[in-house]
Amino acid sequence: MPGSGRLLSGAAPPPTEQVISVRALGLRIMVGLALLGSGCTTSMAPTPPPGPSESPAQPVGGLPPGCGPIDLRTPSGERVDLAGTWTQVDTPGDAATTWWIRTLGDCVWGVGKVDELPEDPVPATVQHLTGRIGSDFVIEGEIVLVGPAVVFPNTSIYAPVEIIIEFDDAGQISLREDREHGVQGPRCPFPATYCPRPVILRRSGSGN
Amino acid sequence: MSGPTSRLRRALIGAAIVVAACTPSPAPPTSTPPAESSAAEVGNLPPGCDPIDLRTTSGQTVDLNGIWIQDEIEGRQPSKWWIRALGDCVWGSGIYDTYTEDEFLSRSDSVQVLQGRVGNDFVIEGTIVLLGPHPAFAVLQYHADVRIQIDIDSDGGITLREDRVPGLQGPRCPDPVGYCPAPLLLRPSR
Numbered sequence: 001m002p003g004s005g006r007l008l009s010g011a012a013p014p015p016t017e018q019v020i021s022v023r024a025l026g027l028r029i030m031v032g033l034a035l036l037g038s039g040c041t042t043s044m045a046p047t048p049p050p051g052p053s054e055s056p057a058q059p060v061g062g063l064p065p066g067c068g069p070i071d072l073r074t075p076s077g078e079r080v081d082l083a084g085t086w087t088q089v090d091t092p093g094d095a096a097t098t099w100w101i102r103t104l105g106d107c108v109w110g111v112g113k114v115d116e117l118p119e120d121p122v123p124a125t126v127q128h129l130t131g132r133i134g135s136d137f138v139i140e141g142e143i144v145l146v147g148p149a150v151v152f153p154n155t156s157i158y159a160p161v162e163i164i165i166e167f168d169d170a171g172q173i174s175l176r177e178d179r180e181h182g183v184q185g186p187r188c189p190f191p192a193t194y195c196p197r198p199v200i201l202r203r204s205g206s207g208n
Numbered sequence: 209m210s211g212p213t214s215r216l217r218r219a220l221i222g223a224a225i226v227v228a229a230c231t232p233s234p235a236p237p238t239s240t241p242p243a244e245s246s247a248a249e250v251g252n253l254p255p256g257c258d259p260i261d262l263r264t265t266s267g268q269t270v271d272l273n274g275i276w277i278q279d280e281i282e283g284r285q286p287s288k289w290w291i292r293a294l295g296d297c298v299w300g301s302g303i304y305d306t307y308t309e310d311e312f313l314s315r316s317d318s319v320q321v322l323q324g325r326v327g328n329d330f331v332i333e334g335t336i337v338l339l340g341p342h343p344a345f346a347v348l349q350y351h352a353d354v355r356i357q358i359d360i361d362s363d364g365g366i367t368l369r370e371d372r373v374p375g376l377q378g379p380r381c382p383d384p385v386g387y388c389p390a391p392l393l394l395r396p397s398r
Contacts, residue, residue: 144254147290
């Protein structure tokens, strides 16, 4: 290549050629900038349109940033909609807990609160869930124990969780935190002191 | 410095700036991909949260942890908010005090969740999601950005005040006539 030969020979290219090549490079960069800018504008466009899983009652605003459409179906083909009220089950001796869940696309928010606030509440009296639903029917997210202010020692106020969406033979949905009660882990760092029960929910009301 | 090399340098710097501008800003906590969250060790801050040290005018630490009360406003039910702050990250859950099933079915703001970050300017910037059902015929937005001011009075008392005019159309109030959650105005529970 002539150009390579010139560079290898150590001879400097004529100044005009250098200017032209730099200008051409600059032009290409400016064109690239413009294209990049338009691409950037496109990527920052309003949130994607609601996917097929969105509820007919989906209000204005579309999906929040970071949430994508998802279309999960039960074994019988019905759309999986987690929005609504849920009841914590499998809590012998524990206070009954109501959970409220909202889904927007694959994003999930939830609040769980014991129905009757105890006199000596524990941190898990009110729990705050955020997460994403995967096509594998698993919600991966985090739970924050938001109440009350009294913090037990050795409590993990914040911890990642995995919640599995399950169906029984009748197609009823339940949500089950993928963890054994009392077993040490992020949600239960010191089982001997305090260990919130795994979240196991059965639907008690529709969300819309 | 106006030669071709400097022009090339400026062009490259410009490209870098545009690329940086186009890089998505760090996602807010509601949308942080949870799969990337690592287990929070006891006593450590969750991923994405930083230490912050806000003080009242008298030098006391501003501690948002605890139960807060939203008084009855514009005929809305009073509600109780549970707030947890870890570093500059804030989570909150607000639930009507005495909702009935019927009430719940008619009010999307009967259950709300807040997630945001506290700034050194004493402002919580974040998002609120309405977990209650969608009332019939109402136009609303389940998910909206919020700004909440941390107001401190002369006695050191803290109030959390959503920076929004009641009834004014906006993301939290897309339909002022049909449905408009009252702005948050929270005082500590005694």
